[in-house]
Each structure stands twice: as C-alpha cells, then as structure tokens.
Amino acid sequence: MTLTRTWTPTFPVDVRTTVGAHRRGTGDPSTRFADDGSVWRATQTPDGPGTLHLRAHAGSVRAQAWGPGAAWLIDQFPDLLGAADDPAALDTDHPVVRQLQRRARGLRLGRTDRVWEALVPAVLEQKVVGTEAWRAWRYLVRRYGEPAPGPTPAMHVPPPRREWAHIPSWEWHRSGAEPVRMRTITRAAGMDVERGADHLTALRGIGPWTEAEVRRRALGDPDAVPVGDYHLPSVVGHTLIGEAVDDAGMLELLEPFAGQRGRVVRLCELHGTRPARRGPRMSVRDYRAM
Template identity: 30%
Template sequence: MVHECRERCVRAVQSKDARFDGWFFTAVLTTKIYCRPSCPVVPPKVENMQFYPSAAAAQQAGFRACKRCRPDASPGSPEWNDRADLVARAMRLIGDGVVDRDGVPGLAAQLGYSVRQVQRQLQAELGAGPLALARAQRAQTARLLIETSPLQMADVAFAAGFSSVRTFNETVQEVFALAPSELRSRAKKGTSPSAPGTISLRLPFRAPLTPDNLFGHLVATGVPGVEEWRDGAYRRTLRLPHGHGVVALKPMPDHIACQLWLTDQRDLAIAISRCRRMLDLDADPIAVDEQLRTDPMLAPLIDKAPGRRVPRTVDGPEFAVRAVLGQQVSTAAARTHASRLVQAYGDPIDDPAGGLTHLFPRMEALAGLDPETLAFPKSRRTTLTTLIATLAAGEIDLGAGSDWDKAREQLAALPGIGPWTVESIAMRALGDPDAFVASDLGIRYAARDLGLPEAPKALIEHARAWRPWRAYAVQYLWATGDHAINKIPE
C-alpha cells in the first residue's frame, strides 16, 4: 500500500503530485484536516503529516475534509479495479451501493465470506470497516446533491442514503466542517445551477487520457435506443437499483462532464460509480504506459497517444449478451441484433433531452424469447439462450464484486463460448486489466503490421511482458486500425 511508505508520501505531498490523488490521503495533525496529495496550500511540516489509505479512515480518525482541495472528490484508487482479491471486490461492491441496500451481511454474502472476515480485512488494509467506507460515500453523495440540485435538505438526506435528517446534518458537519446550508451557499457563489431535473458534475481522472478509442468504441458499438452520440456527448440509459436514469458524458481536457437524469436520487452514487467504471477513470495511466512502453513494438503507439483507457460497461450481463451477439459478425450486424432484442424486450422510457427509448432488457425478460425469432445460426441461438438462462438464474456473477477466475471458468463451460468471448467479457464486463483477446481479428492484423507474432498462441507468449496490463495493450493495438471504434464522432 502506498500510504505505508512515508518517505514516498512526503515527496508526493511536497511536490503536489496529482498522480497520487486517491492513492492516499494526507492528514495534518495540527489542523485536523485531511487533503489530497496535490492540495494547493503550502505543505505542512513533515512531522505534522499522517497518511491514510482512504477518506473513510481519515474521517474515522477525527479529521475533516479540506475545503480547498476537496479530497473526497479525488479519483478513486486504481487498486480497486486492478485487483481481484477480497478487499478490492468489497470496495467495488461498496461503490455500487451494496452496503446501503443490503447492509454488511449482504456485502459478505455476495463475497462468500463471513461478516467478521470482511470487516477484519477491510480494517487491516484501509483503516476503516465497511460501514465507515459506505458512510464516506454517503457524505460525498450528499455534498453533490447539496451543491448541484435544488432538493430540500430532507430530500437530500434520504436520497444520499442517510436514515435520518439528524444523522445527515451531523455527518456533513463532521466531514466538511460546514452545515449543509453553508455548503450550498458556498457552491452557489461559483457555479451556475443545473437545469431542473438534472445533476451536473465533473468526473475527475488521472492524466493523461486519450478519449478517442474510449468514446469511439462506445459510440460505434452502441445499441440504438439504449445509447447515442448527441451534441458531443455519449448518452445512454441506466438500469439502477431504485429506478432508472439517463447519463450524458462529454470528454473535456481535464475532466469528463457528466449530466444525470434520475428517477430516484438515491441512485446518484451508484450511477456515478458505474459511469466511472465504464470509462475506466480510476486507472493509473502512468503505471500502465510505463510497463507497456518497455516493448519497443508498442512504445511508438503509446508515445503517439498516451493514456488510453479500456471501454467497459455499466451492466455485466448486458455486455455478455452483446458479446455473444457480436460473435463472427460485423459491428453493424451486432448492433442490429441487439436493437431487435431491445425493441422486443426492453423497458420503454422517456428521454426529453434526446432520442433514447429503452433500458436494455432484464435477463428475466430475455429468458422468454423464442430462439426461432433470432436471425442467426442454430448453434449461436443455443449459445445465447443458454447464457441468458444461466444469467437469469443468477448462476454466474458478472457484477462489480465478481470473482474473475470463477466467472471465466463458468463462461467457458457454456456451449459456444470460446476464448474470444470469455476474454471480451473479462475485459469489458468484469474489468480485468489483464484480459487479452489474442484471437481477435483486429488484434491479429495489428500484430502482423507491427511485426509481432500473429498466431494467438505465439502472441500470448510475447504478451507476457505486457502483464498485468494486456487489456490496455489491446486498446493500443486496436487503435492502429482505421475503424470507427477509434474515432470520436464529429
């Protein structure tokens, strides 16, 4: 853990290195304030610095958030999306709101461990248990709603997940050293109000970020009615625990502009978490690119456009179905197949600001489809219906807290699902940064043109040097081709 190397943390704080924002938090013993490493104020004396692995740990130790650098709004630690162990899986589930919905027992049940084991491991690594970590997330959600919405404070309290207005007031005062009304007054001085019914915010990321393949891929493979490109933003519908929403995401030089329309404000933190995950915004591009640049064949690609991200998904089962629909067909054909399922089985929605019409179908709804209506070979019909039935029964977990190795084994055991489909799902649904689609046609063409081994087995052997970032190498290789997935629409 970064916070355990005091010398390294001190250097990062003294140089105001934004690359470490979210990796650790600096608490100042004399002021009882905690900051992100890049805080613009004059660094405190070294003897007054104390380091914590999470905002929750700093808050639990009695420190309040800096009003200048807003450490609670820094990018998340890349460790939680790069690891597959218990702590990382727990953090992804907490970010997805599991503790707020199902409590710590629900979190432990999804992870397959006892409550005591989960609490002990989180406390040991992060200095805070699941309740404190969820509380820190509720505080940040409350701050966003206070600053970006016209909701009454009582509505903000319950939307953010607090059990009472009193607890909400006490938490906001304790974490931010300001009453909720004071937070709103401060925000009004420097921001313009959002349109009615919308929440506008900035999603931070670690630079550099090359958005071409990220947004290009999402748009080029987008399902009509569920996704669209409009006014320079990628828009899509979101199925959420308490309702549904629509999000618009626009790449900017130093952030992603995000506009959310939600039917239930309690879904705000979960919607943000899923959008950040889809855009891979918590990645550490410096670490990824440094590793891949050691291969002289990849170095020129990275130097040309550093900071490529892996386009992921907001819904694992949805992407798995779309991956099967995309087997051995063009991007256009895959979109057509998916669009037909959406029109027949998706839930219709209203989108006053655009042209979105449906939520992607639930697996339970797709379980009732007639295979004879599918316009592709019988073997692929069997693959699709078997996958849907398995997902509808909850037999494979492709969610935020899934066990990557177990999910791979279960997918590979299904008829018609081979290495390409398994690795595609691992890369974009499970979020495994080391997933590698060696048999993909675009990857093989890129390998040939770069002088890399073209045969999948030989390419996998060569790519050992790229681990654990092979999913990012895939993005650089795909980007060598002249395909719509590599271009942001004009």
Template identity: 40%
Template sequence: MTAPDAVRHLRVSTPVDVALTLRPLQRGAADPTVRATPQGVWLTRREPAGPDAVHVGAGPATLLVSPAVRAPDGAGGWSITARAWGPGARAAVGNAEALLGLADAGWPQFDAVADPSADPPGVGPPLPAHVWRVRRLRPGLRLPAAGALATQLMTVVLEQKVTHDQARHGWRTLVRLAAAHDAEPVPGPAPAGMLLPPTAEAVLRIPSWDWHARAWVQPSQSRTVLEVARRAETIDRLGRDVSPGDTAGLARLARRLESIPGIGPWSTAEALQRSHGAADLVSVGDFHLAQFVGQVLTGRRTDDAGMLRLLAPWAGHRHRVVRLISLSGERKQAFGPKLAPADHRRY
C-alpha cells in the same frame, strides 16, 4: 434540455478522451444504448441496488458524459461533467469515475515499463516506437469499467463467430425485442431512438422464433444468451465482488464464467474488458486479433500462442498493448474471400 436529477463534476489531473474511452461500449453507430454526440456520450443504464438491499439510486437512468475541458482560471487539470436522469441518476453519476477508467492506477506503471525513451530504461522491453507513438498521441485513452457484467456477456455472445453486421444487428434487435416486453420509458432527454439495456426477465420472454427470424442470431448463440439471462443475478453479483484493478481476481472470475455452456476465454475477456476495464485479459480465439498483433509487433502474422508470447513482456498490461495496437492506424493484411453468411430474416 430538462434539468438533470443528478450532476457530478470530476476534476482530473491527466487528459481523458471521453469518446475514445467509451467507444468499446458502443456496438455500432446505431446502438440503442450508447450514442456519441457533440454534447458528449449518452448511455442508458440500469443501476442495481446497493449492498444490504439499499435501493437508493437503483433503477433506470440516462447518463450524459461531456467531453473533458481544461479547468478554468489556472486551476490545473481537466473537468468532466456527468449528468443523469431517472431513478438511477445518483448511482449513474456516482459510477462515472469507474466508467471512465479513472480509478485505474495501472497506466503510470505501464508507461514506466513500455516507454522506449525512458532513462533509465523500464523493467521490460519497450514497445515498438510506432505503437508507443499512439500512447503519446492519445494520452486520454482509458479502459472503461461499465459494470453490468451479465449485459456485457450477452452482447459479447452475439459477436461469437459471426460478421460485424450480424453482431450489430443482433444486439440492436435484442434490445428492441426486450423493450417490447418491458416497455419502460427512457428517462430524461436521451437522443431519439435510445432504449434501456434489456433486463434478464425480458430477454427470457422473447419468443424462440424471433431469435433467428428477426435477430439473425444463430441457435447456439441464443441458447447461450438465455443461459446468461437465467444466471444474470449471480453473474452480476460475482462481478460486483471483484474490483477492476484486481488482476488475479479477474482471472479467477473469468474461469468461473467459463463454466457457463457457450462461454469461453474469448467471451470472458471481451466482457470483462468492458465491465471491469480488465487490463491484462487478452481476447484469445479472436478470428483476426492474433494475426494483427503479430503483424504490428513483428511484421509477420501469428497464432494465439504466438500472440501470447509476444505480449508476455507486458504481463499485467496486455490488453493496454492491444488497445494501442488497434489504434495504430495499421491495417490488417487481407487474404482470401470474405464470409457471406446466409440471411434467413427475409423468409
């Protein structure tokens, strides 16, 4: 492995599960921009210029975040190493804390509210024991704040009202099609097949026929992705103006993003959960989520309104609750036939 252009050692006092925390950023095992390996999690990134047009650390980067290990010789806590290659290496390791959700101070507050064994009890109703058990078994779970809001929105749009396979194929193909128009090499020793996230300019140069014929992307989705690409600079600037812990600011940002044609509450929640670690935004409108949340919390399926009522006692932490529910091991009840979408790529 070639020597990295930047290295940062993070010392943390609480456990951090790097792979579990960064998993929401990976769109399937074959995602060209995120790869989990025994060495750690690899991510390709495009680091923006800093404030006042300072370009130190701007540019493409490959980032490797190694698993947390116990700090040596009784120093206490855990150590995480972030290594990066490329022009954006310094910025990539500098953003590692946010990426891993280490700046999120909300977990202790959540624990005080939700712990069913707290004495005295928390200020709100505790979580059901089988959901709280996930918190005890997965203490290293964090909410990632990866930045790059416009890119996160593009990936989410490709997941609107389609199957898992369609969404994953659409993102992989979009990255590859964009790379063909912006053949910038991936810095450093990234695993084979990894590519940089697409630039807005490269997305706008993809021919219209490739969206449906090669990427398996519906016309409504491609129109929205192109609209996000046209507004990418503004979207990313708005994203940088709001800190991950600003719950009210994130709610206002979500409403602004929903003014973009084709972007609704589900899309903004999913994007901001990944770009900012939005701890309170719930993915309203998800085909399965409300039913599953109702099933896990009450034993009965529910709709979006019912889900929001069930999650209301944990206001400020509702996405944390949903993440724990997703890791509970309980399987969603399945009813009816599965969707078999038409695939026009072969024609």
C-alpha cells in the same frame, strides 16, 4: 429529476475513445455519440434504468443522469472513464508500443461494473462478424428495452437480465441470432453473473474469448486477451512485428507485457497496423432468411 456532477480528473481523459469500447456499432440504441462531442449512455443499474450524458470541457467532465438509476450512474461514471485505471503500469521500452501510447493519450480502460450488459453483446459476437452481432443487438434492445429516461435522442435501455430469458424464439430469429447464441444467453439469464464475473466460463456456451471480452468492459481488466478472435492476432502481429500470427503467436508477442496485455491489445485495435485484405473475408450471415 436530473442529477448533475462535475468531475475534474488529474489526468487527461479522451471521453469518446474510452466510452467507445462499450458501443456496439454506430447504431447502438444504448450508446450514442452526439454531434457536439458529448456521449449518451443508457443502462440497467442496480437501482433500475438510467441515462448518463457526458460532456468534456476545459479539463473537466460534466455528467447528467436521469431515471431510477441516476444516482448510481453519477457515482460510478468516473470509473467508466478510467478513474481506477493506471496506464503508467504499462512501462515498456518497446518502440512500437511506446509510439502507440503516445498516439493514445487520454485513453483509459474504464469499467461499467455491469457484467450482464457486457455479456449479452459478447455472446452475440461469438464467431460472427460485428455487423451481424450488432444487428441482433439493435433489434433486441429496441424491441424489448424500454425508452431511456431523460431527453435522450431516441435511445433504449437494454432489458434487465431476467427478461432476456422470456424473449420468444421467433424474435431471436428475427434479430438474426441463431439458436446456439440464443440458448447461451437465455441459460445465463438465470444466473447472477454480476457476482460471478470470475467464473463465467463455468456457464455452458461461454469460453475464454467471451470471458475476456466481458472482463475488458465490465471490470476494466488490463490483462484480458480475447483468444480465439478472428482478426485480433493478425492486427497484433502486424502492429508489433509486421506480419500475421495465430493465437499462440499473439500470446507469445504479448508475454513481455504480462499484467497489461489487454491494454496493448486495445492500443493495437485503435492505432495498430491492419493487414491488407487479400484473402476471403468472414461473411455476414442472415438467419432471418432461413
């Protein structure tokens, strides 16, 4: 059975850019961008697995959904596209930020309302480059997730929370995730994180960076700042003042935007100035060969 709904927002929505915050690399088996401009997303809902297909046309967004979670996805997708977001809350005369806002017309901070599916890839991304984390995410989702319902392009739904605790240690090794990240995820799998999104740092192995990454995606928090990121302070610094800063410097630059700091970070990530690469890059490790 296919459920369909058309939503006509009263504001511009860039579907790909908004949903793109939830895609973990171009090979993410749970989120795909089609050649026709539409977006596919497979996820675990409170009602079970489901697949969502979004296509924008003439100011409206047409959604189709399949699987046990189809009704939940059809009800929730406007929030995924930022229906509850308020970009106008970032009211500033900062010339650089205003320019970023103009370039990002249609960007919304959407929310998935699925804390666990934001938490797992965030933990996999702890203190490693994206390539390494996304490789592990692809392997584990394809190996332990089920095929996505509906006419999907070879997609998989990520495993439900409790199943992550039963993934054998050798499969984590094959994914390229080392024991520290494995233990953090398997311990968290025993907790009902959906009800405790405001207390994630109480879990061992989850710090402010991970919590902010989860809040950005699962809750659409416009003020969440991932402190401790390898690249982010440099991007924010170069964008706003033309030079690199550390975490303390980044927080100082973002202070005038309190309440909307995460939105400024997202604008910098998408349209900011990236410094020239002169120093050593953070290396891609491969634990599978160890």
